[in-house]
Amino acid sequence: MTAPRSAAPSAPVNAPGRQPAAARESAPLIAARGVCVRIEGRTVLRDVDLEIRPAEIVTILGPNGSGKTTLLRALIGALTPDAGEIRRSPDLCVGHVPQRLSLDRTMPLTVDRFLALSGARRAARQQALERVGIGGRAGAMMAALSGGQFQRALLAHALLRRPNLFVLDEPTQGLDQPGVAAFYRLIEDLRRETGAAVLMVSHDLHVVMSASDRVICLNGHVCCSGAPHVVARAPEYRALFGLGTQGALALYRHEHDHSHAHDGPAPAREEAPRE
Numbered sequence: 001m002t003a004p005r006s007a008a009p010s011a012p013v014n015a016p017g018r019q020p021a022a023a024r025e026s027a028p029l030i031a032a033r034g035v036c037v038r039i040e041g042r043t044v045l046r047d048v049d050l051e052i053r054p055a056e057i058v059t060i061l062g063p064n065g066s067g068k069t070t071l072l073r074a075l076i077g078a079l080t081p082d083a084g085e086i087r088r089s090p091d092l093c094v095g096h097v098p099q100r101l102s103l104d105r106t107m108p109l110t111v112d113r114f115l116a117l118s119g120a121r122r123a124a125r126q127q128a129l130e131r132v133g134i135g136g137r138a139g140a141m142m143a144a145l146s147g148g149q150f151q152r153a154l155l156a157h158a159l160l161r162r163p164n165l166f167v168l169d170e171p172t173q174g175l176d177q178p179g180v181a182a183f184y185r186l187i188e189d190l191r192r193e194t195g196a197a198v199l200m201v202s203h204d205l206h207v208v209m210s211a212s213d214r215v216i217c218l219n220g221h222v223c224c225s226g227a228p229h230v231v232a233r234a235p236e237y238r239a240l241f242g243l244g245t246q247g248a249l250a251l252y253r254h255e256h257d258h259s260h261a262h263d264g265p266a267p268a269r270e271e272a273p274r275e
């Protein structure tokens with residue numbers, strides 16, 4: 001899908017980060033340039049540039065209402081930008097785990113029936129469940145799953161598409177810290193096994209910073225982006241997320257009672273903070 005562009009990108013927004021060499025050399029799965037989205041007359045995204053390359057893990061961070069979900073929806077084609085251009089690789093196959101999936105708790109939908117909606121055969125469904133660590137829950141009702149199991153069921157559904165890009169919108173929302181860490185380990189394992197790229201939105205700064213190849217800090221526009229340790233030192237990131245700011249941590253959905261890792265190695269000269 002393409003749409004008219006509104007403005008040329010002003011800076012090389014996506015610094016290389018630490019994505020695998022193969023990713024740096026491959027054509028992007030998705031490339032967005034100058035993307036603007038207006039909703040109900042209000043500009044939600046402006047001049048967003050980004051690229052997702054094969055096998056890299058890219059995380060979008062930003063305060064509530066900063067346009068993260070809107071950006072994911074634009075990137076996967078669920079909404080059309082008002083301006084800008086989004087190019088997708090012809091072989092792009094997205095496994096999407098949405099932020100919310102409302103299920104009527106009275107609906108008699110088992111995990112296996114839910115996965116069957118993908119059209120996959122029973123053996124493949126069971127294999128996917130086992131791969132995400134809930135092989136014993138095929139006969140359980142979706143509504144009876146714990147938060148972590150539910151997210152894994154959604155991930156199994158995405159996995160059945162054999163995607164080359166997982167798109168995950170706050171996949172660890174509502175999980176406790178061990179659950180969050182385990183989910184990210186699973187994501188990293190899946191990336192390694194399948195070679196799929198991962199694009200996700202997350203509020204779990206601490207884990208994101210260790211589990212991502214690149215981080216994009218969004219607040220209606222791309223404030224800064226690059227390797228996690230570089231972004232962690234960018235003034236734009238610090239202004240949004242911490243280091244003594246009173247209001248920043250209140251922007252999260254969940255409470256933090258720990259400090260964040262801002263003291264990584266000195267930044268390489270690869271960062272391109274904006275504005």
Ligand SMILES: Nc1ncnc2c1ncn2[C@@H]1O[C@H](COP(=O)(O)OP(=O)(O)OP(=O)(O)O)[C@@H](O)[C@H]1O
Pocket residue numbers: 039040044062063064065066067068069070071
């Ligand atoms: N369908 C819609 N109708 C009206 N406003 C919308 C709609 N979708 C998004 N918005 C508005 O656009 C802005 C960005 O929303 P979006 O959901 O993309 O933010 P977000 O960064 O994902 O937020 P959160 O972290 O709370 O999930 C918000 O102000 C939101 O209210």
